[in-house]
Amino acid sequence: MAKSSVSASVSKLVPKVPGVPSPRRPDFSASTKRGLVAVAEQLFTEQGYSATSLDSIVAGAEVTKGALYHHFSGKQALFEAVFETVEDDATRAIKAALRTTKEPWEKAIAGLQAFLLVVQDPRYRRIVVQDGPAVLGYERYREQEERSTFALVMEIVRSTLDAGTWELEEDMLQTFARIFFGALSAAGDTVAGADDPLAAADRVETALRFIIAGLQTLADADVGLADVDLRLAQGLDRG
Amino acid sequence: MAKSSVSASVSKLVPKVPGVPSPRRPDFSASTKRGLVAVAEQLFTEQGYSATSLDSIVAGAEVTKGALYHHFSGKQALFEAVFETVEDDATRAIKAALRTTKEPWEKAIAGLQAFLLVVQDPRYRRIVVQDGPAVLGYERYREQEERSTFALVMEIVRSTLDAGTWELEEDMLQTFARIFFGALSAAGDTVAGADDPLAAADRVETALRFIIAGLQTLADADVGLADVDLRLAQGLDRG
DNA sequence: GTAAGTACGTACCGATGGTATGTCCCACTT
DNA sequence: AAGTGGGACATACCATCGGTACGTACTTAC
CATH class of the missing domain: 1.10.357.10 (Tetracycline Repressor, domain 2)
Structure with missing residues (x-):
């Protein structure tokens, strides 16, 4: 029920996945995205959609709105x-x-x-x-x-x-x-x-x-x- | 479907209702309130709640936000x-x-x-x-x-x-x-x-x-x- | 005539969703 | 080895909107 510890450990970088077409760089993208979704899920559940601000979401995920709008429209x-x-x-x-x-x-x-x-x-x-x-x-x-x-x-x-x-x-x-x-x-x-x-x-x-x-x-x-x-x-x- | 003519005719004033405790003045309150509700009903139906601004409602009802907040919290x-x-x-x-x-x-x-x-x-x-x-x-x-x-x-x-x-x-x-x-x-x-x-x-x-x-x-x-x-x-x- | 209260209008504030732009870093090319 | 392109963010800022503070006209009661 605590507010922190939502974003999972980001220690592991991607180990060079060769199968996919061209994601050729170690991207934190996946973990960042999942972190945002996880925090949003929690806050949306607790407070509802309209009462949850984007600022609180990005704060909980320890990123900024730039990251959020990079992954979501x-x-x-x-x-x-x-x-x-x-x-x-x-x-x-x-x-x-x-x-x-x-x-x-x-x-x-x-x-x-x-x-x-x-x-x-x-x-x-x-x-x-x-x-x-x-x-x-x-x-x-x-x-x-x-x-x-x-x-x-x-x-x-x-x-x-x-x-x-x-x-x-x-x-x-x-x-x-x-x-x-x-x-x-x-x-x-x-x-x-x-x-x-x-x-x-x-x-x-x-x-x-x-x-x-x-x-x-x-x-x-x-x-x-x-x-x-x-x-x-x-x-x-x-x- | 037009946007005007929502507020009904305000011609009739209240004819001195003696029964109620102390509404002692001719109030446009009732008609204004009904007008707001009517316009809001239309706009809420067309655009949904969150997409409908109070400004558009009071504009449609031809009043100001002061009137709205006088009648509704x-x-x-x-x-x-x-x-x-x-x-x-x-x-x-x-x-x-x-x-x-x-x-x-x-x-x-x-x-x-x-x-x-x-x-x-x-x-x-x-x-x-x-x-x-x-x-x-x-x-x-x-x-x-x-x-x-x-x-x-x-x-x-x-x-x-x-x-x-x-x-x-x-x-x-x-x-x-x-x-x-x-x-x-x-x-x-x-x-x-x-x-x-x-x-x-x-x-x-x-x-x-x-x-x-x-x-x-x-x-x-x-x-x-x-x-x-x-x-x-x-x-x-x-x- | 004056005090009081209703029924508004006007001006403004703070929060919030969204945008524009800059920056860092990695991969790939040559 | 340097250049370069782009992904992954961060920062600063804007516009809208709900809400508030305050002023005002008008009516009724005394």
């Missing part, structure tokens, strides 16, 4: 770099959980558990969930999510809903995945923001299990999408 | 005022839709339709969904949502899930409501951001109908929360 670009690292960590954690089992519904449960843990990570909550949309803009935010955690939800949805009973087209799978993704995010927020996170996680699990059980029941009964019709389509035709 | 307070008006409009629209029917599940569908429309409103998307959490902070954001649209979702969930088959405790209802709220938000985003909003709305409806049908099936089969157990509780005990 601006504050937002730095945020994006931080955003990606946090997302990557989250993706890795969930992927690891998914590898623990192979059965589709079991994978769904394992993924749910991993996601509920990820969303309790302060870095993820603050940088991805809270500041992400506003800073990156909704378009870029969606693009990023599309390639990381959402992709995993999509995969799970595909392996369960598309398993055998139903044959869903791609758009429909996307729709289900988005809905579940939103449900999971809200569930995670609930857990993370609850007075008693453990009890909240328990309730969330129960609720999601119940919803999943409903879908499984429909699958067992061989009920298809076309079978559930509450004739409410016309109401939306005035967009 | 700062930029964030002005945003909160805008936020509340947008939320109020959304709440009103959904409430009106809910009044069209009385049967619980029908109300749920009507509310869903109304919510899908609301979330396509650029003001709601930008001010409430996108900038709201980051500007207000998660705590205040949650408090606001708690009193408006989420309260409606909660009401619907209560009238359906708590109808007769199940007897759910308050915390469980809250959990379901949060999950559904997240699902609806994501569904709305999907619709609003889709290339073909109508087709997307159709898919969203189908998917949500399907999920609801699953719950109804469980209700018909008299399946309770305790009956669905995939023994996954222990995995979360490491919070």
